[in-house]
Amino acid sequence: MLLPCSPALQAYNLEQPEKSTWLKHCFVPAKGLAYNVLMRIIAKKTLREFWEKHADAQQALQSWHTDVQQADWKSPADVKNAYRNVSFVANNRAVFNIKGNKYRVIVAIHYEYSIVYIRFVGTHAEYDAVDAASV
Numbered sequence: 001m002l003l004p005c006s007p008a009l010q011a012y013n014l015e016q017p018e019k020s021t022w023l024k025h026c027f028v029p030a031k032g033l034a035y036n037v038l039m040r041i042i043a044k045k046t047l048r049e050f051w052e053k054h055a056d057a058q059q060a061l062q063s064w065h066t067d068v069q070q071a072d073w074k075s076p077a078d079v080k081n082a083y084r085n086v087s088f089v090a091n092n093r094a095v096f097n098i099k100g101n102k103y104r105v106i107v108a109i110h111y112e113y114s115i116v117y118i119r120f121v122g123t124h125a126e127y128d129a130v131d132a133a134s135v
Helices: 044-053 055-069 076-082 124-128
Strands: 002-004 025-027 040-042 087-089 093-098 103-110 115-123
Touching: 040 055, 044 055, 044 115, 055 093, 055 103, 103 124, 115 124
Parallel strands: 040 115
Antiparallel strands: 002 025, 087 093, 093 103, 103 115
16 A cells, blocks of 8 residues: 655665666555655764753753654644744744753744754853754
């Protein structure tokens, strides 16, 4: 059985990479069993580097990462349903408050590809010094 697939799933051709394509459907091998494609987060390294300097942020950032990775956001409304305190700015940027608003994470969300790009992680004071729409 074929079902619509998340556009983030790509069929990669090892022999001819130029023929790699984005999948439009997923193969469902048995009733009740399907492959689930979640949000892809680029780059966790940014979070890790931050929590190595701010150890108190580690658990909150890891929880946020896990939650986002398991999300299926198709629009800003989906994000808002999961995170009531999220703010949206220009260029598909979303600003998340982490650890009681002590830290901020700015991401660029590409809903059509189920990709979240981490653009900035910092303290509230560091956030005040950047332009969230252009980082």
